[in-house]
Amino acid sequence: MKNKIIFLMILLSVVSKVSACSFEASTENNQTASNPAKVEENTAAIKKSALSESDSSALSDISGKTxxxxxxxxxxxxxxxxxxLExxxxxxxLYASYEYEINGNLNVNVGEAKGIATLEGDTAVLVPEDTEGCEIALKFSGNKLIVKPKNEAKNCGFGLNVSAEGTYRKVNKKPDFGDSDSNSTSTQNSTTSKQNSKPERIRFAPGKSSTVVSGKISHGEEKTYLIxxxxxxxxxxxxxxxxxxxxxxxxLIAPDGVNPMGDEESGDGYDSGWKGKLPKTxxxxxxxxxxxSKNVNFKMSVSIR
Structure with a gap:
């Protein structure tokens, strides 16, 4: 009989402690639910944690987009x-082109855009240099890139029927900028000045493949253009x-630094007129x-087909 009484006392003690714990947990939950500030604080903490994880994932995956x-x-x-980049x-x-034939001859209208874009989630928006109102959205999806431009025909400066829009496929893990900004060096000729002006980009009007450029050589300095x-x-x-x-x-200096017009060291790399096929993109x-002449105005016609 004595043993039964002791057992019942122990059992009642355990039940009492469990009930107390349940009551405390219930009380805490009720207090949180009845306290809007506490609920908002907890919700904000959850959102912040989720956003942090999302940003971290995007940054860790950015290198795979190169x-x-x-x-x-x-x-x-x-x-x-x-x-x-950092x-x-x-x-x-971006290089975009539209190829078509006229009387059996291949013609090409081109467009070009470049700049620095900021990645947010899976999408980056490029606002090309030297443009106003042109925006190109780049959405990454695995090895695909979905490109959707905004105000393209009016503000991006592309040739007739040239568009950046489309679903692109990744063909190489390495970028191929192929431009003078990163990997080309121009050589100089003794017949002209060793100094260069800031490059000025040549753009064709929509639907056109030629233009006339007017410029001035001052103090013997060269005038430099990019196309x-x-x-x-x-x-x-x-x-x-x-x-x-x-x-x-x-x-004329190609993207790889080579002059397709001839050997500059022999003086054949400069001329007042030249026509030829371009070797690089x-x-x-x-x-x-x-x-x-040290100071002279000039006009130069440029056409690409």
Missing amino acids: GTYEYKSGGANNEISIQK GNKLRVK AARAGQMIEIKITDGGANHDVVFS GDYKIEVGAIE
């Missing part, structure tokens, strides 16, 4: 190169007005100088 992407459909033949920044360069083109296109450059001495000449430099 590479070269291509889109080909109909007359479109586009390429985008993307390179990871933080969540991306260096982006985007694709390998295999034909370019024709001509000095249409070379001043009173008619001594204005130019040199990327930015070409046109360096304009004068043999003797």
Whole structure:
């Protein structure tokens, strides 16, 4: 009998402690539920944790977005190169083209855009340099890149029927910028000044494949221009007005630093007119100088087909 009484006392003690714990937990939950500030604090903490995990995931995955992407459909033949920079920044360069035939001759209209984009989640928005109102959204989806431009025809400066829009496929883990910004060095010729002005980009009006550029050589300095083109296109450059001495000449430098016009060391790399097929895709430099004149105005026609 005595043992039964002891057992019942122990059992009652255990039940009492369990009930007390349940009551405390219930009380705490009721207090939290009845306290809006506490609920809001807990909700904010959960959201902050989820956002932090999302940002961390995006930043850790950004390096996988580096590479070269291509889109080909109909007359479109586009390429985008993307390179990871510090933080969540991306260096982006786009070449877009529209190929068509007239009387059996292949013609190509081109467009080019480049700049630094900020990645937010799986999407980056590129606002190309030297443009106003042009925006190009880049959405990453595995090895695909979905590109949707905004105000493209009006503000991006592309040629007729040239569009960046499309679903691109990753074809290389390495970007191929192929421009003078990163991997080309221009050589100089003794007949012109060793100094270069800040490069000025040549753009064609919508639907056009040629333009006339007016410039001035001051104090013997060279005037430098940049123009985007694709390998295999034909370019024709001509000095249409070379001043009173008619001594204005130019040199063409390919994205890899080579002059397709000839050997600059022998003096054949400069001329007042040249037509030929371009060997590389990327930015070409046109360096304009004068043999003797120190200050001279000039006009130069440029066409790409």
